[in-house]
Amino acid sequence: MRMDECLRADINRKIIRFFLENPSSVDTARGIATWINERPVKTKKALENLAKAKILTPHGSGSTSAYGCTTDFYIISGIKARLEKFE
Amino acid sequence: MRPLEHQKDLYKKLVASDAFRRETGVLKDALPRSVWYGSENGKRISALACCRRRRPACAKRLAKRSSCERILRRMANKAKNLKRPVRFECGKRKFGICLPIRHGAMIYGYIFICNSETRMPDSALSLFADFIAALMREIQKEFELAKLYKTIRPRAIALSTIHTTHRIINSTLNLDELLPKLAMLCLQVFRVKKCYIILKNVRKRPAIIKAVKGNGNNKNINRANGGFIKSPDIKKVLSGGRTIMTRTRLCAPLTDDGVIGAIYITGKVDKAPFDIFDKEILATLSEQAAIAIKNAKLYKEQEDITIGSIKSIAAILNARTPGTYRVREAFIKIVLAMGENMKLKPEDLRNLHFAAILHDAGQIGFPEGLLTKKKRLTGKDYSIIKRHPFKSVSIVRHVNFLAGALPIILHHHENFDGTGYPGGLKGREIPLGSRIMAVASAFNAMVRKRPYRQKTDIKNAVAEIKKNSGGQFDPRVIKAFLEVMSNGGIKKTLKKGL
Numbered sequence: 001m002r003m004d005e006c007l008r009a010d011i012n013r014k015i016i017r018f019f020l021e022n023p024s025s026v027d028t029a030r031g032i033a034t035w036i037n038e039r040p041v042k043t044k045k046a047l048e049n050l051a052k053a054k055i056l057t058p059h060g061s062g063s064t065s066a067y068g069c070t071t072d073f074y075i076i077s078g079i080k081a082r083l084e085k086f087e
Numbered sequence: 088m089r090p091l092e093h094q095k096d097l098y099k100k101l102v103a104s105d106a107f108r109r110e111t112g113v114l115k116d117a118l119p120r121s122v123w124y125g126s127e128n129g130k131r132i133s134a135l136a137c138c139r140r141r142r143p144a145c146a147k148r149l150a151k152r153s154s155c156e157r158i159l160r161r162m163a164n165k166a167k168n169l170k171r172p173v174r175f176e177c178g179k180r181k182f183g184i185c186l187p188i189r190h191g192a193m194i195y196g197y198i199f200i201c202n203s204e205t206r207m208p209d210s211a212l213s214l215f216a217d218f219i220a221a222l223m224r225e226i227q228k229e230f231e232l233a234k235l236y237k238t239i240r241p242r243a244i245a246l247s248t249i250h251t252t253h254r255i256i257n258s259t260l261n262l263d264e265l266l267p268k269l270a271m272l273c274l275q276v277f278r279v280k281k282c283y284i285i286l287k288n289v290r291k292r293p294a295i296i297k298a299v300k301g302n303g304n305n306k307n308i309n310r311a312n313g314g315f316i317k318s319p320d321i322k323k324v325l326s327g328g329r330t331i332m333t334r335t336r337l338c339a340p341l342t343d344d345g346v347i348g349a350i351y352i353t354g355k356v357d358k359a360p361f362d363i364f365d366k367e368i369l370a371t372l373s374e375q376a377a378i379a380i381k382n383a384k385l386y387k388e389q390e391d392i393t394i395g396s397i398k399s400i401a402a403i404l405n406a407r408t409p410g411t412y413r414v415r416e417a418f419i420k421i422v423l424a425m426g427e428n429m430k431l432k433p434e435d436l437r438n439l440h441f442a443a444i445l446h447d448a449g450q451i452g453f454p455e456g457l458l459t460k461k462k463r464l465t466g467k468d469y470s471i472i473k474r475h476p477f478k479s480v481s482i483v484r485h486v487n488f489l490a491g492a493l494p495i496i497l498h499h500h501e502n503f504d505g506t507g508y509p510g511g512l513k514g515r516e517i518p519l520g521s522r523i524m525a526v527a528s529a530f531n532a533m534v535r536k537r538p539y540r541q542k543t544d545i546k547n548a549v550a551e552i553k554k555n556s557g558g559q560f561d562p563r564v565i566k567a568f569l570e571v572m573s574n575g576g577i578k579k580t581l582k583k584g585l
Contacts, residue, residue, distance in 0.1 A: 022241070024276050026248045026255075030239075033245065042255040059272060060255040073358060 003079060006053050007086050011038055011046045016055065016079060019069035023076075026059060026068040055079055096105040098127045100197035100226050101188060103529070106457060110218055111135070114200070117211070120201040127196045129163030135198070146352075155201070170194070172216050174206075182206045186216055190223050227386045247454075248276060249371055256379040260386040261433075265300035269376050271351070275299050277337070277365055277371070279352040280453055285321060286348035286380070304480045309444070330370060334360035335467045339369045339378040350360045350376065393488055397444045400483070404451050417580045421568075423528045424577060428567040429519070438491035445489070446496050449478025473508045476500060495520035498543060499528060502559045514561075526568050527553060529559070534581075545572075545581060 007011050014036045019025065029036070029044035036043065047067050050056040055075060056067045070076065101126055111123060123135040157312055162185035170189060177183045184199035187194050193499045198219070200207070207215075224486065252272050253582045259265050266284045275540055281301035288295050320331045320338045328346045330339040335355075341348040350373050355361065424444040452475070457468060465473070479496045483489045496523035498512060505513030507525070517525075522532040533548040543551070549572055556565040571577055 022244050023278055025244050026251050026272060026275055027244075028251055028254075031247050031251065056180070057271075057275060058520065059268070060250075060258055062258075064251075064258040066251045066252045066255060071274055071278060073356065 003053060003058075003075075003082055006050060006055060007079075007082055009046065011042055012050060013044070013083065013086060014038065015046055015050060016083060019056065020076075020080065020083070021068045026066050026067045028064075032067065042070070097223070097226055097230060098125075098188065100230075101196070101222060102198075103398055104222065106222055106227065107219075110215070113421045114211075114215065117205060118203040118205060119201060121200050123221070124199040124201070125160060125196060126159070126163060126199070129167060129197055131159060132199070139148055145174070150585055158183070158200070159199050162199070163187075164284070166197060167194055168204055172212055174202075174212075177201045179398050180204070181508065184212060186212075186219060188219055190220070190227055203448065236364050243369070250480040251367070252372060253375045257382070259379075260383050262297075262380065262383040263388060265379055269307075269379075270274045270298040270300035271370075273369075273372065276368065277352050277361075278356045280354040280356060280456060281352065283351040284348065284376075285325075285351060287325060287346065302515040318351070321351055324351075330366055332361050332366050337365060337369055338363045339366075339373040341373050341380060343381045347374075347377060354442045377420065392561060394440070394444075397441055397489075400448065401444050417577075418527060420580050421521060421530070421571060421577060424571040424574065425523045425527065425567045426565065428570055429523070429564070432518070435520065439494060439523065441489055442499070442520060442524060443527075445479065445492065446481050446499050446528070447475065447479060448496075449465065449475035451482070452478045471499075476509050492520075495524060496520045497521075499524035501525065504558050506559070519564075522564045523567075524574035526560050526564050527557075530568070 007016070015032060018032065018036050022035075029047050030040045032047065033040040035042035047056060051058045051067060054072070055070055057070050058068045059068060100419060113437045115121060115123075124132050125135040126132045131163065149224060155177065158175060162173050162183070163176050167188040170187065170192070172186045175183045175185065181201070182201060182203045182205070184203075184207055186198045186200075187197060188196045190206070190357050255267060255272060256265065259268065268288075270282040273279065279301065281299070282412070283296050286295060286297045311404040318338075320333075320336055323329075323337045324331055324340050324348050325348075328340045330337070331482070332338075338349055339348065340346045340353040350369060352369070419440065423440060426439045431439065443475055451470060457471065475497065476497050480493050481494065484493060493517055498507075498517050499519055501507035501510060501512045501517045502525070503514060503522065505511055507517075529550050529554055533543045533551060536542040536543055541568050549569070552560065552568060553565060556562045
């Protein structure tokens, strides 16, 4: 999934905004759903898509699967610029 | 009560609130020609509202009159000291009120109503004061909630991160998996360019890098010496057991009954210096990591003991009939490689490993000379041989940790087409581990010399196995076998071990 496509969904933008505000955060889908006030199932799906787009880094597996923001500077600056356009 | 930093904001929020505007609207009608002023500190007075006939500009002009200003300031001072509303006269038959906006002992500002032609009744004044106090409480609650949200939320997120990392670290008991995971989490949590996980090794020199993650060069790693790191910080941490922090480097010890290693992170991505918060988080993470590393090491030791005991049983069996019960490493490697190729779960791989070592344990019950017999086997011999899976199971079933390996051992002579023994099972009725063992076992038998026949070369043995795909053997397993056999590592092992 390309970055622009990722930003089209409201929940994806919410997740990205959360990680840009808290770049050190590593959390499970349930945890992130709480922070962004969304349903866990919907959040899990969005997190998987964002991980596929390399915007997020997946950690662990199964019930301990968690996500953190990518450390790639170019991806972060690219997503920031696109997010500003959307807003 | 502690004065709030946002005192100005409280006053501004109050006078801008809809409830305040509504109230002033009602009072303006009750107090004709009144002029409303407000002040945060009792000194700078600004126009709030004016009666309907007058425009805000006229209120501003009135406020600029020095006499008016003097009166209002004096009344603000009086209200401040008395901590209650103050009445005053401003001009001929004109009445005014100064109401301090307060919460407890703290005064956040003043509201003045002046130039009123009627005197506000005491009951109305008291009601107005109560209303302002209630509004003030509400606004203050809102501010405190916002403040809590601002301060507690980042801490809660950090706490959740620590909890999640703890869960991830403790989700594996494999040290080779754990250390890269730990390094990756450090990169993520601290937003650093590089992370090294260093473990002490009593037999070798200290500071051996076990995992490295991140970008940048590795010039400070001495690869010639097996991955030692050339950093005085690490030496200090490993010997002193204290965390060392500079602007660009942070190194914390992994402590468990003494220092067992260190986590070393360098260079934040945003080039910010490391701070006390990073130090505390790394200390927490290293405590959790030390426990996880200890658990992984203990698990590995236990595994080694288990495998060791199984190998001992196999050695005892071999001692009874030397040379007949010898499970070759190459055979075990092929079986495990096939299992990995077929993406078996770690638990199933473990059972397959145990079964590979002990699958023919029942041969111990064979009459002397049966395995070394050079003549053709008789029907009676075959019936004894066909019973050996039951014997194998009856020997090893008393060992609890081998429970998962029993079905594999029992059915490893079953054929995919149902022509095998002891159960004559067919297709997927046969446990997958047994189907893997059947292929590896047949290959092993072909490439080794037997008393009654010569050995076959590897190429022909593979061709023979391939020929029986779908008949004696599961085609899916054959596919995995062929992939394993094309692997260079297995070829080398076969050359050495057969």
